[in-house]
Amino acid sequence: MTSTIDQHTAADAVTRVHEAGGAAKVAAKQLAVLTRADKDAALHALADALLTATGRIVAANDSDLLRGRESGMPEGLQDRLRLTPDRVSGIAEALRQLAGLPDPIGDVVRGSTLANGLQLRQVRVPMGVIGMVYEARPNVTVDAAGLGLKSGNAMILRGGSAAADTNRVIVDVLRNALQTQGIPADAVQLLDGGHEDVDALITARGLIDLVIPRGSDRLIQAVVQGATVPVIETGVGNCHVYVDAAADVEQAVAIVLNSKTHRPSVCNAAESLLVHRDIADTVLPQLYDALTSAQVALHTDGRASEIAGRSSTPYAPATEADFAAEYLDLEMSVAVVDDLDAAIAHIDRYGSGHTEVIVTGDRAAARAFVAQVDAAVVTVNASSRFTDGGEFGFGAEIGISTQKLHARGPMGLQELTSTKWVVEGDGQTR
Known part of the structure; x- marks a missing residue:
């Protein structure tokens, strides 16, 4: 039988996620109308802010690494978690490269003019609010924020506990930098509660438009099997x-x-x-x-x-x-x-x-x-x-999809968009 404490914990997580989702929806509306110049300037501001905060970020990362070593974290996972000044610089440079890429929003995928004169255009639009669930890769925090901004999506991030200190500092830096550019800080949010937060995030239909899990097979399968929100599955790499x-x-x-x-x-x-x-x-x-x-x-x-x-x-x-x-x-x-x-x-x-x-x-x-x-x-x-978004010329990647619907392979900006049909007429009736 579920304890009263567990019920309260789950209810608190639902409240947190719903508050975050509501704020993200408001932010997403504003992101959707930003010009490419606005978004690119913001990406450069994020890069500058990360470089300025390198000392804070590395210090927080050292704390995470120490905790990981004390708990017996394998060296391979420590390498994924580790941030050095050079790695922070590389992450910032990836944001600058992202700023140099074309903006996918508004691209015409296809179009035609019907016999009755109606003009049809299928155009790229943001997904809206995207949830990311991932493990000990703090660079993913920055990649997700940058890709979300460029593609007009608000991001709700839930990183693994192994990188908790690092992610808190990084997201604080990113949110402050967004505000300096006149962009809502709630375009990037971090959930740092327990597994209840994940459960609430992946079942928040109507608030979260898409969830992307990235990490171990166990994590990915837990999200895929428990989600009621659409999921893009990033698979393991055998x-x-x-x-x-x-x-x-x-x-x-x-x-x-x-x-x-x-x-x-x-x-x-x-x-x-x-x-x-x-x-x-x-x-x-x-x-x-x-x-x-x-x-x-x-x-x-x-x-x-x-x-x-x-x-x-x-x-x-x-x-x-x-x-x-x-x-x-x-x-x-x-x-x-x-x-x-x-x-x-x-x-x-x-x-x-x-x-x-x-x-x-x-x-x-x-x-x-x-x-x-x-x-x-x-x-x-x-x-x-x-097999990497950067190597493929996509800029930073949000993950590598091993499923077949919507996106497959390295996912860059275009994979974070949907489309809508725009129909323009001159009084035509059916």
């Missing part, structure tokens, strides 16, 4: 690199190493390596040397283990759980496959629909891989780390 029989070995080693080790704690890092049996004896020893030199722990299937054993490479026998894992750390599963079809079947079974890579010099194999692999991003002869 990304594969498949080295085909026709791969250039030197190129394959470079791509696998970059995909796995460039920043292993992010969703576009490769977690699984598949190698065609015809090239396995040639390429795997080189891959093993490169990966183990980078301190990557390997989980290998039977055939991959035989080759590892011959080269004295440290490895552990791979389990079903290993092939399904999103490690977010210096770990990787390895399997030798019979052919391209077997590689695709493996990806179908274990992949998360995020990013899948093929390394091959065979154009027919590349075309078949691209056509048959069901993922938001399919990459030929390049690192999985390029």
Whole structure:
């Protein structure tokens, strides 16, 4: 039976979210009519304010990191949480780059003039009020605020408790900077209560137009399954690199190493390596040397283990759980496959629909891989780390969608808009 305290806590969360949602709706009305010049000036002001507050932000982040270490937070998650002066500078620069991008609001998607003279235009408009639920990535706080501002959306943010101190300081800085530009501070709000706040946010139909979860599979599934508000699902990244029989070995080693080790704690890092049996004896020893030199722990299937054993490479026998894992750390599963079809079947079974890579010099194999692999991003002869809004030229991204409706892949400004039809006539009646 639910306790009276729990009922009061949930009721308090509903009150908080409804107050925040009401204020956000008012702010969204004002954002919707801002000019691009207004929004771009505000983005530069946000960037300036973050740089000025770097010391406050890093100090708050140090407090979060200390708490995380004391609670046994894995190093990979600490890396996601950590903000240095250089990282704050990079986050501010991303806002400036966002200011340089075209404003999607008002863009005409399509239009026509009917036989009766009615003029039709489908134009981009803001979503309205967007809720973000995410974990220990304080840079997401800034990215979400900036993307929301540029696309005319008010943002209600609920970051993870691991970054609580950092997020409070960042949002305080952003809200003050918005006010200096004559923009409502309630265009960016932070919920820092418990899970009750999340439950209230994702069920606030009529106040929240869209919710975007970003984080672990557990977090995402909890939001997707509990929401009554529309959700864009950003999925986990069990990304594969498949080295085909026709791969250039030197190129394959470079791509696998970059995909796995460039920043292993992010969703576009490769977690699984598949190698065609015809090239396995040639390429795997080189891959093993490169990966183990980078301190990557390997989980290998039977055939991959035989080759590892011959080269004295440290490895552990791979389990079903290993092939399904999103490690977010210096770990990787390895399997030798019979052919391209077997590689695709493996990806179908274990992949998360995020990013899948093929390394091959065979154009027919590349075309078949691209056509048959069901993922938001399919990459030929390049690192999985390029699946990123900034790398795609979108500016900062709100997340990487692995679903198929409305948005798929890195989500930038256009993915944060809806459309409306504008019909102009001259007295026509039906």
